[in-house]
Amino acid sequence: TTIEEQLHNRIVDGNRKGLEDDLKKAMETYAPLEIINSLLLNGMKTVGELFGSGKMQLPFVLQSAETMKAAVSFLEPFMEKKNNETKGTMILATVKGDVHDIGKNLVDIILSNNGFKVVNLGIKVPVADMIKAAKEHNADAIGMSGLLVKSTVIMKENLEEMAQQGLSIPVLLGGAALTRAYVEEDCAEIYKKNNGMVAYARDAFDGLTLMEQLTH
Ligand code: B1M
Numbered sequence: 001t002t003i004e005e006q007l008h009n010r011i012v013d014g015n016r017k018g019l020e021d022d023l024k025k026a027m028e029t030y031a032p033l034e035i036i037n038s039l040l041l042n043g044m045k046t047v048g049e050l051f052g053s054g055k056m057q058l059p060f061v062l063q064s065a066e067t068m069k070a071a072v073s074f075l076e077p078f079m080e081k082k083n084n085e086t087k088g089t090m091i092l093a094t095v096k097g098d099v100h101d102i103g104k105n106l107v108d109i110i111l112s113n114n115g116f117k118v119v120n121l122g123i124k125v126p127v128a129d130m131i132k133a134a135k136e137h138n139a140d141a142i143g144m145s146g147l148l149v150k151s152t153v154i155m156k157e158n159l160e161e162m163a164q165q166g167l168s169i170p171v172l173l174g175g176a177a178l179t180r181a182y183v184e185e186d187c188a189e190i191y192k193k194n195n196g197m198v199a200y201a202r203d204a205f206d207g208l209t210l211m212e213q214l215t216h
Helices: 003-013 019-027 032-052 058-078 102-113 127-136 149-164 180-194 204-215
Strands: 088-094 116-120 141-145 171-174 198-201
Touching (some): 003 019, 003 032, 003 058, 019 032, 019 058, 032 058, 032 102, 058 102, 088 204, 102 116, 102 171, 102 204, 116 204, 127 141, 127 149, 141 204, 149 171, 149 180, 171 204, 180 198, 198 204
Parallel strands (some): 088 141, 141 171
């Protein structure tokens, strides 16, 4: 098997033994971010398909997620970092009721490595905590992540709460269950009373581009 297949299989099998050696080997050919985006995330995609079709049980999905996290934290120090001027601040959180945080943490890494300050509040975060942190840090945006269909509804509720409080801080929404139309139409509608902006971030790089536009 090739190193590409081997890393894909490691994520699917949740096999961490010898992971670092494989990653080092892959780094001879690929940049750390390429390894994450094109090799490891493909593995997570397979895991999602296997789990979704009932061919993989939850404890094994967790092993895959742990392997993914271990790989990302091994690769993180090797990533290219822009100088430490602070371009802006984002409050970042996985929404209430949702524990999925691999995508959120990738957003944290990409933004942090590109000159943004990220206040990462973790998982299952109530909107009140996001609002509090946004005020405390005088943030440029709040980023909400969520992977469950249920979370897309929570995001709307969060925006309703924020609109009710008269807030207009820009909000970035990301996560696999969202669609651009849902964000740009349904969600944006709720928040626009106060001229608040809601944008859809398809992936972590999209998140970076949006933050750059917001703070240019
Ligand atoms: Co869960 N899970 N899971 N899971 N899990 C999904 C999401 C699911 C689609 C799997 C499936 O059925 N095929 C499904 C949701 C179905 C639905 O809602 N319709 C599901 C389910 C059902 C569940 C449980 C309910 C299972 C159960 O208990 N019976 C449970 C929920 C617990 C809860 O949240 N309350 C659960 C639990 C778990 C684990 C704990 C085992 C584990 C998570 C571990 C962890 O994160 N620490 C897990 C995993 C790993 C997955 C899958 C397989 C992979 C998710 C992942 O990490 N992907 C997932 C299947 C899938 O997504 N296809 C699945 C890689 C990650 C990099 O992608 O997070 O999408 P993602 O991030 C992307 C973009 O979305 C974007 O950028 C990233 C790429 O650059 N992005 C942002 C994300 N957030 C952003 C924010 C931004 C910008 C971009 O700015 C703010």
